[in-house]
Amino acid sequence: MTAYIIRRILFMVPTLIGIMLVSFVVIQFAPGGPVERVIARLTGSDTSATARISGSPGGDFGSQAQFQGGSAADAVNAKYRGAQGLDPEFIKSLERQFGFDKPAHERFALMLWNYARFDFGKSYFRDVQVIELIKEKLPVSMSLGIWMTLFTYLISIPLGIRKAVRDGSPFDVYTSSIIIVGYAIPGFLFAILLIILFAGGSFFDVFPLRGLTSDNWHQLAWWQKILDYFWHLTLPLISMALGAFATMTLLTKNSFLDEIRKQYVLTARAKGCSERQVLYGHIFRNAMLIVIAGFPGAFVHAFFTGSLLIETIFSLDGLGLLGFESVLNRDYPVVFATLYIFSLVGLVVNLISDLSYTWIDPRIDFETREV
Secondary structure, X not given: OHHHHHHHHHXXXXXXXXXXXXXXXXXXXOOOOHHHHHHHHHOOOOOOOOOOOOOOOOOOHXXXXXXXXXXXXXXXXXXXXXXXXXXXXXXHHHHHHHOOOOOHHHHHHHHHHHHHOOOOOEOOOOOOEHHHHHHHHHHHHHHHHHHHHHHHHXXXXXXXXXXXXXXXXXXXXXXXHHHHHHHHOOHHHHHHHHHHHHEOOOOOEOOXXXXXXXXXXXXXXXXXXXXXXXXXXXXXXXXXXXXXXXXXXXXXXXXXXXXXXXXXXXXXXXXXXXXXXXXXXXXXXXXXXXXXXXXXXXXXXXXXXXXXHHHHHOOOOOHHHHHHHHHHHOOHHHHHHHHHHHHHHHHHHHHHHHHHHHXXXXXXXXXXXXX
């Protein structure tokens, strides 16, 4: 098993390089860039979704969107405000500050060397290190991702097993109807419905609408902090878990149904095993393999990509919102850093998922298997 783990870890290196290379090449052909973004803001021609409205043609670039070099943005903005064109020398200086004066292969090699040391550089449009930005946003995404995954699995797996055992019964029919309806409702639409019903929209004002904690959180007792934390998480978690809950429940049910009909189950029953022994001593191991196989994708989706709209609706400033804004602003250090971290976490979780196979079914031996 140790040799297999080492091979898998070593295999992560070319996989990460391939992911970063493909993304880097795509970025090279994407229209616009940080230099063009700065020029558009300075000349008042920025019409993007994140463009701010302020009294100057440059928007809030001088105060909130400083590129690498810090307060130089203020001087540049003052000098070129209202100008019809920009000095070519100034554009070249922008390219040097953003690192675009080097060939693409040199920039890619330098990025890989820095990322191998977890040095993600500085945000182009925020005067802060990328790693500090990620640390600031990570608690929100961790809270949503981890608790949603646990919440989904702890409910979906027992429910799916019960539906498989009672297949075709009124319980199975009624719960399937509810699950299908829940799956058909988009998560963000359900989030808005929950806000209207329970967050002071039109009916009840039971749950808070912003943030992960209350303003007086630090003044609360430890048990009050825990209650306050989950009080804020209740509506976002329900909204995010709706679709995943339906998928995992039906996946578990179908997997158990497929195993229940196999010959070894009839043999176990013929030997006098109780239904509980058959279900959890024989069927469970085989049926859970397909459920575990889907864990990495479900976890990464919940942890990162699945929370963008929920973070926006509930005013939760996490990694999903950070990545979305970085793509729109062409803030490449943040874009590539979040992609690198997402990919690395996905590969690690995938390895953990494979190793958990041996816990569910000891007959599986990865030692004799090629990566």
